[in-house]
Amino acid sequence: MKFYADRLPTAVRQLVTDILVVVWVYLWIRVALWVRDVVQKLAVPGQKLESAGSGIADNLADAGGKVGRVPLVGDQLTKPFNGAADAARSIADAGHQQQELVDQLALILPLMALAVPLALVLFLWLPLRIRWIRRASVALAVRDEPAGKDLLALRALASRPLSELARLGPDIAQSWRAGDAAAVEALAELELKRLGLRRGRS
Structure with a gap:
């Protein structure tokens, strides 16, 4: 297999182009990783929301359990606490769903950022490079x-x-x-x- 030309101008052009393509791919990978990191930061509010909602729900449920021990009216006093605990759990669920959405975006957006640059490399540069290698290898053989x-x-x-x-x-x-x-x-x-x-x- 012949990967580079014998004549200096052509060989230098091929080498420079190959290096530029590698740098191009590396830079876009770095961009994709940066996009992922930025998007993942959006999950922080959801994490705090889930943590706060879960904490409030646990505290309200615990308070409702203690109030429920009051003779005669305990069951009546427990209902507001249980309702508030359910509402807090809904807030925690919303925070969890927001984190799941952010996780999906953290996967999709970097892939979208990489799609076009990698497509240019795979469908434009690589076929031309492979075609030259094949032609040069055959020419050398004959x-x-x-x-x-x-x-x-x-x-x-x-x-x-x-x-x-x-x-x-x-x-x-x-x-x-x-x-x-x-x-x-x-x-x-x-x-x-x-x-x-x-x-x-x-």
């Missing part, structure tokens, strides 16, 4: 063989701009069809140069 040079020359004829081909001579296509070794070599060199690779042994 560049030293006569048939391989002919394939590289054909690829150059099919894909290089006319201005580049014309610089090799006005009859470069005819020379290639005739099997001219110099024309095949020049065209193969053109394709290798496009990939950032050096020519193999002659």
